[in-house]
Amino acid sequence: MSVFHQVDGLSDLPANFGGTVFRPQDSGFAEAAKLYNGRAADQPPAVIVRCLDPDDVVAVVRSVDHAIPLAVRGGGHSIDGSAGAAGSIVVDLSQMRAVTVDPVARVIRAQAGALLGDLDTAAQRHGLVVPSGTNSVTGIAGLTLGGGIGHLMRRFGATVDNLLACEVVTADGRVVRADEQTNPDLFWALRGGSGNFGIVTHFEYRAHPLESDVVSGHIVFDGEQVSGILEGLHDYMRSAPRELSLLATVVAAPPLPFLPAEVHGTTVLIMTPVYSGDLENADEIIDSLLALGRPLVNLVTRRSWIETNSLLDAMAPPGRRVSQRGGYLAAPTKDTIATVMSDVADTPRHAGTMHALNLYAMGGAISEDFAEDSAAFSRQGAGWIWESLALWDAREEDDGHDAWSNRVYDHLKPLSLSNGYINLTQDLGPSWRGRVYGDVAKYQRLAEAKRTWDPTNRFAYNKNIEPA
Ligand SMILES: Cc1cc2nc3c(=O)[nH]c(=O)nc-3n(C[C@H](O)[C@H](O)[C@H](O)COP(=O)(O)OP(=O)(O)OC[C@H]3O[C@@H](n4cnc5c(N)ncnc54)[C@H](O)[C@@H]3O)c2cc1C
Structure with a gap:
């Protein structure tokens, strides 16, 4: 008590x-x-x-x-x-982590404090999966309400595309359901508009069968090969199966055990493919990725889904000081790649820091199976998501790392689309918020939902939408 x-x-x-x-x-x-x-x-x-x-x-x-x-x-x-x-x-809500699975209906109900690892563990007990994010200690709530992108988005869509319903405590303290039939305006706004409209206490998801292992891991290429490989990746992913996801990370190699000591501190490309399709085809697909260059390290192997969806945890552990920017690209053009390379080479040099530029391939289900207007989450025209991440520990270094993040944003903004993904960047201010959901009509629809559900802006600590 x-x-x-x-x-x-x-x-x-x-x-x-x-x-x-x-x-x-x-x-x-x-x-x-x-x-x-x-x-x-x-x-x-x-x-x-x-x-x-x-x-x-x-x-x-x-x-x-x-x-x-x-x-x-x-x-x-x-x-x-x-x-x-x-x-x-x-x-x-951090203690509200229960996840229950109806394996027959393939519906999963999760309390809003659950982490992605909780969702994956409960779902995999029944050979099921809900597409979510790539780091097992991320919360399902913020991730889902912003959109939810990860290793299965090309196969099954974003997390919001697989959301069936929410239970919500409203600004005036009522409990309501939001789904396609009940309060559909709220349901639409919650799927991308984040925490602006109420406190979600439960999420209900459609789950998909994923009964066998997947093939996943890291492939590392040295600095000389990075530009050439990135230039070919867009075409490669356009013809790749939906069961293949790809994250390409350009980074000044941190001293992680899987990276050879001689490349520590130099620019490398770490590719993280995840192939969740028929295992008989996996070798051919991974071989075609390896053939894009001369890999220094190949750690791709057969793994469980649970292991796969926590592979990236080690790269960005909790508790460090962080700065993040992001946006959408139609494709990584030569100009974009040159910018990425020069920004990764031009980082503040302090021991133990990490500066990475992540490129996530979209396409497949997330891009083709769900209309732009189906949810507040925006995807129009996006072929890739870029995300810059700086991690450090000393408070006195804040200014230098923030300045790097701002430089990256200034350089990549002219090469990016005007819409974007709200969760893989820090808040970039009111004019960015007005554009990030796509066209003016979508933002207006969000502002109207805000007026209906939270007219006095009680839920203001978020990427805030002003009531219309
Ligand atoms: C290392 C790392 C990896 C990431 N990887 C991915 C990824 O692979 N894919 C991806 O899509 N995103 C990813 N993200 C971004 C992530 O989706 C967002 O940071 C998200 O906000 C995290 O959700 P949370 O519940 O943990 O956050 P919190 O910080 O708890 O919440 C963020 C905001 O969401 C709102 N919110 C949270 N819970 C509720 C609720 N129950 N009801 C109403 N509003 C609520 C609030 O406005 C809150 O301020 C990553 C972030 C990090 C730091």
Whole structure:
């Protein structure tokens, strides 16, 4: 049973509130305030209200003075740190991680604090999978509400394309369902418009069979080969099967065990293919990728889905200081590749830091099977997603790494589409938010949904949409 203390803006929570309240002087506050981005600790929230079930969420929404905005925490992975914004009251769902599977209907119901690893583990017990992201400790909530891209998007679409329903606590403390039939305007907005419209307590997903192992791993090429290989990748992926996904990472090689010592610190290309189709065809497909250059290292092998979907965890562990930018490309042109190469060569040189430019191939189901207007998530014209990631540990280095991220964005913006994916970049301001969902009509539709569901902008700690 928790003890609740009066805090500015909060009236007492009801006696049946089952969660825990953390204030800065409480033991456990610092731990509860930790987010993926280590920079969150610089400016902690005012109070964290950890909920154990949807009734707790309703209690918090009703108990907080309606003039005070609420921050919402799912998995805590957003680089913006909005899940623990400075001075905010946080509705923390991190303990609500139950995932239940209906193997006959192939429907999975997950509480909003679940992580991708929880979803994968529960689904794989029944030979099923929901397409999500590539890092097992990312939260399903923020990922799903922004779109959800990963190793299975070319085969099954984005996470939002496989979302069947949400249970939502609204700004005025009601519990509503959102699906194609019930509150369809809310359901449309939730599928890409992120945390602007309410607090989702449950997600329901369509799952797909994935019963055997997949073939996955890293292939590393040295710096001299990077441009040539990247130039051929767009055509290669256009004719590749949907069961093949590809992430191409251009990076000043970090001292990871799978990278030979002689390339540490030099620019390399790390390709991460995942082939989830018929295993009999896997060798031919992976051989064709290897033939694009002269690999230094080939770690592609048969693995379980669970192992595959945590392969990238080691590259970007939680707790470091992070800066992230991103956008969409129609294709990586020669100009884009030259820009990527020069930006990766021109990073602040501090020991232990990492600067990477990731290129994720779209195409297949995510691009072809779902219309631009089917959800708020935008995909029009996007052949590739680019994402720059800087990771470091010392606070005094912030300016240099942020400046690098800004340079990358300035260089790649003219080569990018005006729409984009909101989850693989930090918030880039109101004019970017007005364009990132695609055409003006889509943003207007989101602003109208905001006016309907959150007219006073209680859910303001996010990539915020102003009520129309
Ligand atoms: C290392 C790393 C790898 C990543 N890989 C991928 C990837 O492969 N694919 C991909 O698509 N994205 C990826 N992302 C981005 C990721 O999707 C976003 O950071 C996402 O916001 C994380 O969700 P979360 O619940 O963990 O975040 P949180 O920080 O908890 O939440 C982010 C925001 O989402 C909203 N929100 C969270 N929970 C709720 C809720 N229950 N109801 C309403 N609003 C809510 C809030 O506005 C909150 O501020 C990655 C991020 C990192 C740091």
